[in-house]
Amino acid sequence: MNISRRQMLILLPAAAVAWEYAVAGTPEQSPNYKMSDHWWGMLIDIPKCIGCGNCVRACRTENDVPEGFYRTWVERYHVSDEDMTQPEVISPHGGENGFPVAAEDDKKYFFVPKMCNHCADSPCTQVCPVGATFVAPDGVVLVDQKYCLGCAYCVQACPYGCRYIHPQKETADKCTLCYHRITQGLTTACCEVCPTGARQLVDLKDPKDPIHEFLKTHSVQVLKPQMATGAKAFYYGLDGSVR
Amino acid sequence: MSTFKNAGHLFRFAGLFVLAFLVFLVVRHYVVPKSFGQYGHYRGAAMGEIAAHPTKFVGHETCEACHADEAAKKQAGKHAHLSCEACHGAIFQKLPADQPKLNLYGRFLALVGKSLPPDVPILHHAEDPTTVKPVLPDTAVLCARCHTASAAKPKGFPQVNPAEHSNGVPCDTCHQPHSPAIDAGGAK
Numbered sequence: 363m364n365i366s367r368r369q370m371l372i373l374l375p376a377a378a379v380a381w382e383y384a385v386a387g388t389p390e391q392s393p394n395y396k397m398s399d400h401w402w403g404m405l406i407d408i409p410k411c412i413g414c415g416n417c418v419r420a421c422r423t424e425n426d427v428p429e430g431f432y433r434t435w436v437e438r439y440h441v442s443d444e445d446m447t448q449p450e451v452i453s454p455h456g457g458e459n460g461f462p463v464a465a466e467d468d469k470k471y472f473f474v475p476k477m478c479n480h481c482a483d484s485p486c487t488q489v490c491p492v493g494a495t496f497v498a499p500d501g502v503v504l505v506d507q508k509y510c511l512g513c514a515y516c517v518q519a520c521p522y523g524c525r526y527i528h529p530q531k532e533t534a535d536k537c538t539l540c541y542h543r544i545t546q547g548l549t550t551a552c553c554e555v556c557p558t559g560a561r562q563l564v565d566l567k568d569p570k571d572p573i574h575e576f577l578k579t580h581s582v583q584v585l586k587p588q589m590a591t592g593a594k595a596f597y598y599g600l601d602g603s604v605r
Numbered sequence: 606m607s608t609f610k611n612a613g614h615l616f617r618f619a620g621l622f623v624l625a626f627l628v629f630l631v632v633r634h635y636v637v638p639k640s641f642g643q644y645g646h647y648r649g650a651a652m653g654e655i656a657a658h659p660t661k662f663v664g665h666e667t668c669e670a671c672h673a674d675e676a677a678k679k680q681a682g683k684h685a686h687l688s689c690e691a692c693h694g695a696i697f698q699k700l701p702a703d704q705p706k707l708n709l710y711g712r713f714l715a716l717v718g719k720s721l722p723p724d725v726p727i728l729h730h731a732e733d734p735t736t737v738k739p740v741l742p743d744t745a746v747l748c749a750r751c752h753t754a755s756a757a758k759p760k761g762f763p764q765v766n767p768a769e770h771s772n773g774v775p776c777d778t779c780h781q782p783h784s785p786a787i788d789a790g791g792a793k
Contacts, residue, residue: 372623372627376627376630411759412758413755414750415750419694420662420694423661423662423695424662424695425658426724440757459750460750461755463754463755464755464756464757465756466756471757473757493646493647494647496646496651506648506651506654507651507654507721508651508710509651530722531720531721533721541656541658542656542657542658542659543662546656546660548664549664551695554664554665554690554691555688555690555691557751
């Protein structure tokens with residue numbers, strides 16, 4: 363074959379590109395985990411929550427969440443029957459060390475655990491200018507720490523206030539739904555340590571998951587449904603005063 | 606041939622375009638990560654990296670593999686539905702992390718004063734029970750967190766006022782935490 367210098371110059375880079383594309387390819391996380399078989403979410407059973415803060419502490423330990431930042435936190439609502447639009451809400455240190463003792467009065471109390479809702483139509487992923495945050499094929503909203511610029515658009519876009527800028531990494535950080543755990547068949551750290559079963563990891567694509575029966579027989583709500591985020595943190599017993 | 610007689614400058618220009626396009630392709634190839642676009646407008650390999658984070662709470666099945674006696678006690682009592690780590694916490698120690706060999710991007714990040722600290726490797730009690738010793742939970746803090754009476758807690762949940770209930774005596778003086786009900790043989 364007779365190739366001129368000019369042809370060679372054109373062919374070499376083209377061949378390099380073609381070759382790299384041919385050998386590229388990323389295997390899935392673990393051999394037993396198939397992303398397309400799952401669609402993860404969370405069920406939060408408000409009447410069961412006692413506000414012990416186990417979930418908040420476990421999340422910090424499991425995911426090395428820096429002090430002062432929270433991937434999950436617990437709020438305590440105190441609502442009067444006259445004006446439920448003005449609830450008194452406290453969350454001292456995210457409920458990490460529990461809550462002060464509440465005295466009985468004529469208003470109602472309840473705890474609301476909060477976390478990333480792992481929205482199917484997530485506003486946070488839509489605003490990312492570089493494709494660093496995304497809804498994974500199994501429904502978990504994740505942040506690519508190596509790709510994130512730390513512009514914080516997503517922090518502003520999240521209607522639930524679930525994101526923060528990690529002080530050391532200077533990238534967006536959030537609940538991963540313990541992705542490293544659920545991909546190997548474990549439940550999330552918060553669900554593992556919840557003493558009353560107020561939190562349950564659910565897989566909406568698993569026909570044997572009890573969530574299907576629960577959703578069929580209970581009134582379940584998501585936070586800010588009017589924003590059509592496709593939130594997958596399902597709240598049972600959610601009060602109208604919760605925002 | 607006469608059609609292209611005076612078009613030599615156009616061919617040279619077109620050649621420049623082709624060359625620039627090839628340069629673009631080559632640069633793009635090296636700049637865009639391999640797995641970008643594999644599943645969508647993001648780096649597919651990121652999911653594997655996130656999934657590689659070390660697990661600290663190992664789950665009650667792992668604990669029960671060795672501590673079957675405690676598990677049986679717990680199973681018989683009111684705390685049956687609690688996972689071991691709900692009270693004992695994750696039992697592990699952190700290991701010194703290897704300083705990662707920085708690639709070009711890592712060096713760029715370091716240059717602009719940003720770093721991505723690697724996941725700290727851990728040694729779990731389940732891997733080496735002699736080196737990594739569990740700490741006995743302080744029942745005064747632990748029990749109180751759930752069982753201190755508060756109007757905010759669900760009515761059916763067992764609650765006491767610690768000062769009235771035990772007058773400062775530690776909970777495990779009377780209650781056996783794995784099966785705490787005294788009338789059910791839970792007394793110490």
